[in-house]
Amino acid sequence: MARRNDHSREELKTMILDAAWNITGDEGFSAVTARRIARAIGYTPGTIYNVFTSMDDVLIALCARVVDELSAMITLPSHYDPAARPDHNLKIMARLYRRYASDHLHHWMLLFGYNLTESTQVPEWYNEKIALLFDPLEQMISPLFAPGGERRKKIAARILWSSVHGLCFLEATRKIPFITDYADPEEMMDYMIDGFISGIGR
Amino acid sequence: MARRNDHSREELKTMILDAAWNITGDEGFSAVTARRIARAIGYTPGTIYNVFTSMDDVLIALCARVVDELSAMITLPSHYDPAARPDHNLKIMARLYRRYASDHLHHWMLLFGYNLTESTQVPEWYNEKIALLFDPLEQMISPLFAPGGERRKKIAARILWSSVHGLCFLEATRKIPFITDYADPEEMMDYMIDGFISGIGR
DNA sequence: ACACGATTATGAACAAAGTTCAATAAAAAT
DNA sequence: ATTTTTATTGAACTTTGTTCATAATCGTGT
Incomplete structure (x- = not known):
């Protein structure tokens, strides 16, 4: 033994x-x-x-795997049309995110449903991994911003991500009932992205 | 005994x-x-x-309390300016929501961090309670839609809610690091609401 | 070959969790 | 006063994360 x-x-x-x-x-x-x-x-x-070192340790490592899968998915160039406008590719990315959430619900929920004990600190490499998720998104919306608009671009990227995520989360967890009673969530995401993008131009 | x-x-x-x-x-x-x-x-x-009947039962009842508090808060007429435009009051409502999340983080997290066992069904009265949360929001954005635009209005309300919630959630749980590195979340919410509202007019 | 030290897997043990339920004590009814 | 009903208990069972002395085996030096 x-x-x-x-x-x-x-x-x-x-x-x-x-x-x-x-x-x-x-x-x-x-x-x-x-x-x-x-x-x-x-x-x-x-x-x-x-x-x-602990079960928390195992679950954090699992989270990292999910992030890696997500990252690989939304980074794959073959999904996108380099000639298309930002909003077109943005919608594709949002759909990819949503599809991952629904196809791998339990794995995806790990990222947000698993509550790290407040005592347990998230390791730095994990935060860096997540920060990397923003890069392709920022790159994608880059044409919408004048040179020097770095800050507004980063803000816009975070808003877009949060919004898409919020919709997916509330849909996936069914925390808000009837969210799908009035429209297909994809349609809602498109609507949301269109609205926000056209708002950027002001 | x-x-x-x-x-x-x-x-x-x-x-x-x-x-x-x-x-x-x-x-x-x-x-x-x-x-x-x-x-x-x-x-x-x-x-x-x-x-x-179970600890789940206790926690669901607790969730209901949180929803009640939230509902009472965003419904209080004194917070709003009836003469102002929808986007102004929208921003106020979003801030109220965010402030509740930060001031009562643990209670608020109960709603979204507490994962009901998949076996446990959410009781119907709970879903109805949540559905009620949308009413004041729909009423608020009503002026932005032509008569008969009920469906688009409901969709818009759900998108707005999801987006605001997504931002608050990712901020509160710090699941996305650096989300507050580039702007005050309130500023981001305003930006988001402005973008979406101006997108509604198309 | 052999033995010894270093390493690695074990499984028993602990505290704390949700949950159940026969036993019990007290109130209510007779 | 006696019986019935009912509210409360506390012990017991299972399962959880976690620890650690113990045992088994590998690698190495003689």
Whole structure:
């Protein structure tokens, strides 16, 4: 019952994360427990604490995976039309975001439904990862701003992101009932983006 | 150890909710446990299950309180200028919402951070309560729509709400770092509302 | 080969969580 | 006074995260 060395530290780490990933996908992150993971990978709970410092640690690493997937998705150039206007590609990006949220609801919810204990600090590399998500968005709306309009551009990017996210969140969690009773959410996002973009020109 | 009849059923209910409310306000809803509540009101955990069916039941009732507070706040006529244009009052409403989120962060987070177990269905009265929140908003933007534009008005109300909420949520949870690095969130909300409103006119 | 030290997995143990329920004490009814 | 009803309890069960002494095995030096 010791030093099996069947798997390296690194292998164990990915095995644990893979297991946690699958459990999350199937049943949501609240079903992720040390004992469930251990059972899934053929180890015991204690092992997980040899590789991660806590369950929070595991879930933060899981969050990072989700961010990575999201990032890879919205960065893929083949989704966009480089010749099109910003609002066209913006709508595509918003749809990609929304589709990820609905296709991988449980993984996506991990990012926002999982409440880090207030004592646990979010590691710096995680914040940097999220900050990177803004880059393609800022690049996309860049043509709408005069040179030197960096600040307004960053603000606009954050507003757009928040708005799209807010709609997806309230739709996904069904916290606001009837949100889809009057229009397709995609239509609403388009409407929102059009409104905001045309407002930028003032 | 029985039938003390110190308090009626109804009294017990409010005592439990008051205790849960205070614990939430002080330490967040994850600190709300049956044993904590029981200790606070001088009863034992079992008593709580005589009054509520489960801890979920307690937390849903708590959510209802938050919605009631929010509703009362944004409905108060004295906050608004009936002679002003919609965008002016809209901004006020958005600020009220944001201020509630920051002043009562733990209570507000209960609404969105507390994940109802997927098995637990949200009761109908709760959904109706939330739907009511839209009424003052729809009324406010009514002048922007021609008669018969009911559908577009409802859509616009939901988009506005989602956007404002998205910004507040990402700010409050600090899920998106640096969101406040470039502008005051109030300024961002104003910018967002202006953009969207001016986009409605097309 | 052998033994020893370093490492690694274990599983028993702890506290605290939600939840249940037979037992009990007190109020109400007879 | 006795019985019935009911409110409250507290012990018990399961499951959670987490710790750590213990045991097993690998790598290495003799």
